[in-house]
Amino acid sequence: MAVTVAGITAPVNGDRLWRSLMDMAEIGATAGGGVGRIALSDLDKASRDLFVGWCREAGLAVRIDRMGNIIGRRAGADDDAPPVVTGSHLDSQPLGGKFDGAYGVLAGLEVVRALNDAGITTRAPLEIVDWTDEEGVRFTAGVVASGVYAGQFDLDYGLNLPDREDTTTLGRELARIGYDGDAPCGGYPISAFFEAHIEQGPILEREGAVIGAVLGAQGRRCHTITVTGEEGHAGTLPMTLRRDALVGAARMIDGLNRLAFDFDPLPVITAGYLQVRPNSRNTVPGRVTFSVDIRHPDNALLADICARAESLCRRLAEEAGVAVEIAEMFGRDSVAFDPDCVEAVRAAAKRLDLVCRDIHSGAGHDACNLAHIAPTGMIFVPCKDGISHNEREAATPGDLAAGCQVLLEAMVARAGIA
Numbered sequence: 001m002a003v004t005v006a007g008i009t010a011p012v013n014g015d016r017l018w019r020s021l022m023d024m025a026e027i028g029a030t031a032g033g034g035v036g037r038i039a040l041s042d043l044d045k046a047s048r049d050l051f052v053g054w055c056r057e058a059g060l061a062v063r064i065d066r067m068g069n070i071i072g073r074r075a076g077a078d079d080d081a082p083p084v085v086t087g088s089h090l091d092s093q094p095l096g097g098k099f100d101g102a103y104g105v106l107a108g109l110e111v112v113r114a115l116n117d118a119g120i121t122t123r124a125p126l127e128i129v130d131w132t133d134e135e136g137v138r139f140t141a142g143v144v145a146s147g148v149y150a151g152q153f154d155l156d157y158g159l160n161l162p163d164r165e166d167t168t169t170l171g172r173e174l175a176r177i178g179y180d181g182d183a184p185c186g187g188y189p190i191s192a193f194f195e196a197h198i199e200q201g202p203i204l205e206r207e208g209a210v211i212g213a214v215l216g217a218q219g220r221r222c223h224t225i226t227v228t229g230e231e232g233h234a235g236t237l238p239m240t241l242r243r244d245a246l247v248g249a250a251r252m253i254d255g256l257n258r259l260a261f262d263f264d265p266l267p268v269i270t271a272g273y274l275q276v277r278p279n280s281r282n283t284v285p286g287r288v289t290f291s292v293d294i295r296h297p298d299n300a301l302l303a304d305i306c307a308r309a310e311s312l313c314r315r316l317a318e319e320a321g322v323a324v325e326i327a328e329m330f331g332r333d334s335v336a337f338d339p340d341c342v343e344a345v346r347a348a349a350k351r352l353d354l355v356c357r358d359i360h361s362g363a364g365h366d367a368c369n370l371a372h373i374a375p376t377g378m379i380f381v382p383c384k385d386g387i388s389h390n391e392r393e394a395a396t397p398g399d400l401a402a403g404c405q406v407l408l409e410a411m412v413a414r415a416g417i418a
């Protein structure tokens with residue numbers, strides 16, 4: 001499964017990469033064939049331990065930083081030069097797939113293994129990172145640890161993030177699983193950051209491309225909406241007197257979904273988290289909290305969509321006789337990746353004779369944070385039917401190996417060969 005075309009610096013071993021992915025996927029394997037490895041759970045710890053072991057076997061010096069990011073470093077001939085960095089995340093959604101995140105971490109490891117096999121030393125050092133809590137399932141925000149590394153958030157903010165039930169914090173959970181490292185989180189120059197990832201959308205597969213040279217990622221605004229009505233007996237409170245918070249929320253969710261179609265190009269609008277109080281069959285819901293995630297590549301249009309969304313929710317609340325509170329939890333402008341890094345991906349694909357197309361990322365990634373402090377690029381490979389955040393997420397060994405080879409070429413081109 002190794003890529004067998006000319007122009008290769010050191011051939012990656014596609015079988016070894018696949019085996020590592022499958023071994024990693026056994027940790028937190030779900031009945032539906034996916035993976036559930038929530039950040040800083042015991043399963044996350046197990047996946048971290050496995051990765052650290054593999055890094056050490058590959059001769060990497062491993063350090064853990066204050067946000068629990070795991071960094072495996074391969075020395076360069078000029079070891080004081082800023083490193084070329086790659087990585088992604090080993091945590092997953094509760095019912096996630098085998099490839100989202102794990103691919104980018106293990107592709108980085110395979111780059112190192114392939115360079116070891118070929119006896120190649122790069123001029124600049126290389127670093128492979130597992131970023132803590134990319135997915136944002138437990139601690140509200142997601143991509144927090146790479147954000148601290150890139151100076152987007154304070155360390156204290158990251159460590160004190162509460163979990164959803166407000167029973168613990170990210171920092172306490174890091175200590176609990178033994179990954180509260182003492183290395184500084186960022187604060188040193190890096191030469192470039194590359195992240196390999198499955199596309200999580202259908203474009204590459206549909207167009208028969210193997211490599212996506214990612215131009216950037218769309219902007220994102222996350223809101224929490226709280227709808228307050230009044231609780232009452234489900235059997236005795238007449239329909240005409242109800243202030244049903246769930247009915248109000250349902251109308252808002254439907255309205256927001258329809259609102260998306262007023263814009264061109266289409267934004268994506270998602271209500272993904274819902275909490276109903278008291279959540280009882282026999283009581284009219286008195287309060288509902290739900291999340292609304294709105295994304296678009298155009299920052300001005302994104303602001304416009306958010307304003308329209310807010311006035312829509314206020315109007316629908318009035319109609320349903322409920323109160324509404326809208327809080328923006330966090331937001332991120334769209335990100336454009338570094339033209340040289342994008343070109344390095346295109347050039348590597350071309351040299352390897354792989355069909356490549358430019359693409360925008362629909363999802364946020366750790367790379368979006370890194371783009372604030374270093375030239376950054378991403379490499380997408382196809383995933384089956386564009387399905388991700390799903391146990392059925394799938395990618396082919398050949399495509400994964402191809403993306404890994406492109407990663408190796410782009411990193412080595414940047415780091416230089418000693």
Ligand SMILES: [Zn+2]
Binds near residue numbers: 089100101134197365
């Ligand atoms: Zn991911």
